[in-house]
Amino acid sequence: MSEISAVTRDSRNSKFFKFIPGLNRRQRTLLMIASSVLVLAAVIMASLLLDNEKIATHFDEKNLGPSLEHFFGTDWLGRDMFTRTVKGLSLSIYIGLIASAVSVVIALVLGMSAATMGKTVDRVITWIVDLFLGMPHLVALILIAFTLGGGAKGVIIGVAFTHWTSLTRVIRAEVLQLRSAEFVQISRHMGKSRWWTAFHHILPHLVPQFFVGFVLLFPHAILHEASITFLGFGLSPHKPAIGVILSEAMKYLSTGMWWLAFFPGLSLLIIVRAFDIIGENLRLLIDPHHAHD
């Protein structure tokens, strides 16, 4: 049984680095994480280094296909699509980081208080969680972003306040289980207060959930940022954001300018996948049942 699960996990986990001999699974996992982090760092670095002049309008080189000079081609205003994509991606990463950090903190606070502050608080919080889970993410997101007048602020707040629900549930369940653990009860009988045990005994056990939840929320945040910008409720059109690029590209797809949507879309996919890989592999490293594999 354990052999079977080990084999499947192995093939799912890091088959990419299988071809390098002499690495154990832990080293391969670390290598996966490192290379994904490198990709993200490269995107951010590139967006800082690339010249803003390249995304200014150049009518003499508009509608060019991909070439060595313009890797991703240029659009109908002659802007270099590679530069726009890279700058858009780094903006997306920035928004995703803030939004997922905020929603993880919300999840932690609500999950902890639901499980430690008594029945009424617990009922209210689970009710709110059910309410938010019951309606589609995107609807709530559009509503919040629209009310706040769009822009980066609206998107960040919107994403942060719609993505905490499932993690809250996980943390609440975990705290409920820990609260009845013998070592917590013993601590209470040694005169420690409820809050003392919550911080010193329960919180350290939530670090993996916290960390992995953060990394797994990130791709969600980016995709939702891109989708509400695509729908026109997000960032303003002059910002080099992936959602803006994709929604504009839609209008020009029928004229045969496939590179406008293809490369930015592909890059978004790669970035999201990179974060997904980091989250998955971190979980394997931190989870006590897999950590010693």
Add this chain to the structure above:
Amino acid sequence: MQLRAENISFRYGKGDWILKDFNIELNQGEILGLTGPSGCGKSTLAKILAGYERPLGGSVELDSRSFPSKGFNPVQLVFQHPEKAVNPRWQMHRILRESGCQDDSLYRSLGIEESWMKRWPNELSGGELQRFCVARALTRQTRFLIADEMTTMLDAITQAQIWHVVLEYAKQNNMGVLVVSHENRLIERLCDRVVCLRDNAAGRT
């Protein structure tokens, strides 16, 4: 000082009554044994006496007063499984210090080595962990110790060592000890008085 349970009744949920109108008292400096077959409610009684469970009927009193709900509990319970009684993410020295400061001679007599202090719970054996749990429960404020199958999973030599220290400590500090066990030999060796749970629990089928 006296720990007294009067007419206590208890059951889990809507199940059968585990304890019905049960009386027990533990005096200061007394070593009391509690025996009975498996599943007769020994551990439940231990938890009630230490305040981990509230009895559905009757009362547990310490010196004719009801239990303090806050602060250090003068009735300390040592569980059967030390692995569950320590936080796996705490180092041993932190686990020991949680109950307040104690003297090093007690650690030494329990066989706790200095080098174990920096280790994590999963790097120690069950017997080694149980020594920490016993040391943690033996503080100056502890008036009664309830040992729920405290040494059941240990070998005879370790059992003897731990009990020797506990009894010595109880004598010095005039502490009452309730020894919960189904090992009659151990109870006979240690205790001044023995209560058999099956005889006392009324109304059971």
